[in-house]
Amino acid sequence: MNILLVASAFNSLSQRLYAELSDHGHQVDVVLATHGPDPVRAAVHELRPDLIVAPMLRTAVPDDVWQQHTCLIVHPGPPGDRGPSSLDWAIAGQAPHWGVTVLQAEAAMDAGAIWAAEPFPVPPAGKSDLYRNEASDAAVTAVLTAVRRFAEGSHKPLAQTDESVTVVWRDFFRQERRRIDWDHDDTETVLRKLRGADSQPGVLDELLGLEVFLHGGHPEDRLHGRPGALLAQRAGAVCRATRDGAVWIPELRPRKNSGDPAPFRRPATSVLAAHQPGLTLPDDPAPLELPPGRRTWTDIRYRQHGDVGFLTFAFPGGAMSTGQCRRLLAAYEHALTRPTRVLVLGGMRDFFSNGIHLNVIEAAPDPAQESWTNLNAIDDLVEAVLRTTDRLVVAALAGNAAAGGAMLALAADQVWCRTGAVLNPHYRRMGLYGSEFWTYTLPRRVGPDHAHRLTTEALPVSAASAERLGLVDRLVPAPPQEFAAEVERLAAGLAAAPGLDRRIEAKAAARAADERRRPLSAYRQAELDRMHALFFDPDASYHALRAAFVRKTPAGSTRPLTAPAGDAR
DSSP, X not given: OEEEEEESSOOHHHHHHHHHHHHTTOEEEEEEOSSOSHHHHHHHHHHOOSEEEEEEOSSOOOHHHHHHSOEEEEESSOTTEESSOHHHHHHHTTOSEEEEEEEEOOSSTTOSOEEEEEEEEXXXXXXXXXXXXXXXXXXXXXXXXXXXXXXXXXXXXXXXXXXXXXXXXXXXXXXXXXOOOTTTOOHHHHHHHHHTTTTTTOEEEEETTEEEEEEOOEEESSOOOSTTOEEEEETTEEEEEOSSSEEEEOEEEEOGGGOOSOOSOEEHHHHHHHHSTTOOOOBOOOOSSOOTTOOOOOSEEEEEETTEEEEEEOOGGXXXXXXXXXXXXXXXXXXXXXXXXXXXESOSSSOOBOOBOHHHHHHSSSHHHHHHHHHHHHHHHHHHHHTOOSSEEEEEESSOEEHHHHHHHHTSSEEEEETTOEEEOOOXXXXXXXXXXXXXXXXXXXXXXXXXXXXXXXOOEEHHHHHHHTSOSEEEOOOGGGHHHHHHHHHHHHHHSTTHHHHHHHHHHHHHHHHHHSOHHHHHHHHHHHHHHHHTOTTSHHHHHHHHHHHTOOXXXXXXXXXXXXXXX
C-alpha cells in the first residue's frame, strides 16, 4: 500500500516504522506536522495515501483528514488508556507491564476504535530507553498487525465502548508530580522520578541557585551526605545525596529563562562550571573493572569472561564528546592488553553510538574548533579498532547507531545487531561529508554503489535490511533485556570455535594488504580535508542544522515526501 507517516518529529519510532513498513513492501512517505495542519493536508492531497499512520504526534490530525481517510494513531498505552503522558504514568506507578495500542483517529483524544494492541514489560530503565526498545518492539508488532488487518478489509476494529475495554484518562504529567523532595524521598523514589523524565522533559530542580532540569539517574552505593548536597563528579556527571544514599545525574539542562546561552542538555559538570566558574567537586573515578557487588554508575566498563573481553559503554543520547571518545580509546587500549581472542564492544541495551556530541559542540566557545577536535578524537578510536589484528573485534548493537557511531561499528570485524535496532549510516542530514574512515569501511562491506546510495539518500535502515546489505553480520532476535546475555553466549561460542586462530591470521593479512593498496592515513586525511572545510566555513549548512537540532527548532522543509531530517536519538 501507499502509507503516509504523519509525525511531529522523525524520531526513533518514526524511523523504525518507516524502515519496517518499507521492508514489508509498502511505499512509505513522511510528512512533519511541525507547522500546523496545512503541510499534512497538502501531503494527503498530493499523495492520496491508502492509509495514514501517526507514530508520534504532539498535535491532533486535522479533522478533514481523519474524516476522509483512515488514520491510525500509535498510542504508547494499553487499550483504554488515554492521555498525553502514558509512559510517564507507567513508570511512576511502577507498572510491571504496559502496552501499545493502534487506534483510529477521531475527535476525542485516544478514543477511537482499536485496530491492534501489544503488551510489553516495563524494566527499571529510563523512559526514553523504554520508548526506543520495549515500547518500540510492541509498536512495530501492533502497527504491522493493524496494517495487515486494514489491507485485508474484513477486520472490524474494537470500539472502546465495548465492555472488554476499561477506559482510564490520565492527565498530563506535570512538573509538580516529578519534583524531588531531597529531604524525604529515598533513593529508589528519586531514581524513579529521574527515569520517568530522563530525556524529556527532565525534572525541574535548583542547583547552586540555578534552575535546571535533571536528566538521567543512576544509583551510587558508597557516597553519602546531607540530602540534596553535591558530593562528587565523575565523567561529566554529578553525584547528589539522597535521604538514604546518593544518585549520579549525567546531564543538566538550564531553564530557558536562566540566562544560560546554551539552554539544552549537556554534561552536568559543564553546566555547573559555566554557572559557577570557581566550583570544585571532588573527583570520584570508578575503576574500569568494577569489583563484584559494586552498585555505582560509570559510562565505560570492562570485564572478561574466559577468552572474551567485554568493553561496554553507554553515553546519554548515544553522543560521544571529545572527552568521552578519549576515555573510551584509553579503555580500548587497556582491553588490548588483556589476553583475549575476542573483544566485544557495545552497551548492554539502547544506543550503540550516534557519533560526535552536537550539544557539547554547540555550547563550546568555538563550535568549529570543538567539532574538529571531537571528530579527530572519534577518528582516533575508530583507527585503533581498524588496526587491531591480534584478535577478533565484535560490535554488539543493542540499539540504534547513526553517522560516526554507525561507522565505529563497521570498523569491527563482525557487527551483531538486535533485530529492533535502526541504522543511519550517513551524515547528509547534518550537512556533512563524514569521516570515521567511512570511505574505507562502508564500500568494503556493501560495495561502492550501495555506499553511495546509503550516504546520499540518507534514509534509516532496519536491522534486517542492514543484514541483507552486508552492514550487519548477525541478527540477534532477543528482547532488549536479554540481548547482553545472548551476545555473551554467542561470543563464547566464537572464541571456542575451531579455526579462530586462522581467522585472526587471515584478518591480519587482509589488513596488511589493504594498507599496501592505500594506507588508512590516506583515507583519514582525505575525509578530514573535506570536513575541515565544512567546519570552518561559517556559511556551511552544518552550523544552522546543528543549532536547529540541538535547540529543537525547525530547519529545512516542513513537508518532505521522503524521510526527513530528524532526531535519530
